[in-house]
Amino acid sequence: AQKVTQAQTEISVVEKEDVTLDCVYETRDTTYYLFWYKQPPSGELVFLIRRNSFDEQNEISGRYSWNFQKSTSSFNFTITASQVVDSAVYFCALSESYIIQGAQKLVFGQGTRLTINP
């Protein structure tokens, strides 16, 4: 069975600090997809990134970066120079490799509540 573990339930840092959110996954599939979503206080999930299992290149988007390591089944997310607006719950998710005409069922971690204090 597929499983996503986000061991950090809550993280609190001071603005401008760097912070890393951990994500560890379990799957028997050789092809799979990993995602990060942000859920701000408004509640609506915002897509941040999608990564397939064959692409282990790290990715950087502005202050955000992602470190995918297949050897340790981890897909960690780092925010550099954090800002108060980054405060949200962040979810890591894993999808099944089997895609039925474009549909993918997501398995989510429990989420990490990140609070950035001014």
Place this chain on the structure above:
Amino acid sequence: GAGVSQSPSNKVTEKGKDVELRCDPISGHTALYWYRQRLGQGLEFLIYFQGNSAPDKSGLPSDRFSAERTGESVSTLTIQRTQQEDSAVYLCASSRPTGPSYEQYFGPGTRLTVT
């Protein structure tokens, strides 16, 4: 363009009553998903619809839960004889029929409280 919309945004119901939650996906999105998010928890998959394929109902927690979809548009999630443990935010998402992303776009959710 318009995103995924859900109604109502909040619903309070008495234990034992039936409720219907509605989702309007993004136009042109053939896949539609329902998830449940209990307080302080991650999202649990409930069901998805994809085009004319049979829906994947593997995540429905009991036979009190059912969902329908009209063509490739509106979907309704029905919970019969609600229980207090059904209290949660019910999120709907939709995605495009073509890759490579199949990114799921989420609605704002319906917060259900069973008293």
